[in-house]
Amino acid sequence: MADDATRSPLVPRARALTLQVLACDRVRADHSAGVAARALALSPTVPAADRDTLVAAAWLHDIGYAAELNETGFHPLDGARYLRDHGWPARVCDLVAHHSGARFVAEVTGLGEQLSRFGFVEDAVSDALTVADQTTGPHGEALSLDGRLREKRDRHGADSPTVRACPQRDPYLRAAADRVEQRLRLQ
Numbered sequence: 001m002a003d004d005a006t007r008s009p010l011v012p013r014a015r016a017l018t019l020q021v022l023a024c025d026r027v028r029a030d031h032s033a034g035v036a037a038r039a040l041a042l043s044p045t046v047p048a049a050d051r052d053t054l055v056a057a058a059w060l061h062d063i064g065y066a067a068e069l070n071e072t073g074f075h076p077l078d079g080a081r082y083l084r085d086h087g088w089p090a091r092v093c094d095l096v097a098h099h100s101g102a103r104f105v106a107e108v109t110g111l112g113e114q115l116s117r118f119g120f121v122e123d124a125v126s127d128a129l130t131v132a133d134q135t136t137g138p139h140g141e142a143l144s145l146d147g148r149l150r151e152k153r154d155r156h157g158a159d160s161p162t163v164r165a166c167p168q169r170d171p172y173l174r175a176a177a178d179r180v181e182q183r184l185r186l187q
């Protein structure tokens with residue numbers, strides 16, 4: 001369970017890299033810590049063997065925002081490329097690439113083909129990561145999914161790729177939240 005995840009070397013490594021890469025971005029580091037804590041809380045919804053992968057990906061999901069990792073300007077892709085190039089497990093790279101419905105935003109920005117080089121699997125782990133991110137605010141605080149979607153619209157602005165992708169992405173986010181809720185009820 002939760003303790004298994006925190007005992008894995010993968011999670012401390014992910015935490016250390018995130019705090020190092022985001023050392024100059026305290027707000028995103030706090031958000032990442034909040035998402036990791038939320039992922040740990042949701043970890044009973046995924047197979048035990050996947051819990052360390054889930055929590056590690058939660059720590060790492062936004063490292064692509066770091067200036068030193070910026071290649072395409074699309075943080076899920078930049079983060080995943082960095083992790084792949086530094087030998088992280090493929091599943092972690094794929095989860096970072098596709099967290100929170102990144103593929104819908106990539107289509108808007110013309111990066112869909114590049115992002116598709118990372119595999120997307122819709123399963124309990126990708127659902128839990130996405131829901132952890134979408135129920136954690138920019139400072140690491142807990143938010144409802146609706147609150148988070150509102151917050152993103154206000155922060156990014158109507159013309160941003162994030163908001164332009166909402167008609168395609170939001171139904172996926174809501175469906176993932178419903179699936180995680182069902183899995184929690186079965187615990």
Ligand SMILES: [Fe+2]
Binds near residue numbers: 031035061062133
């Ligand atoms: Fe995030």
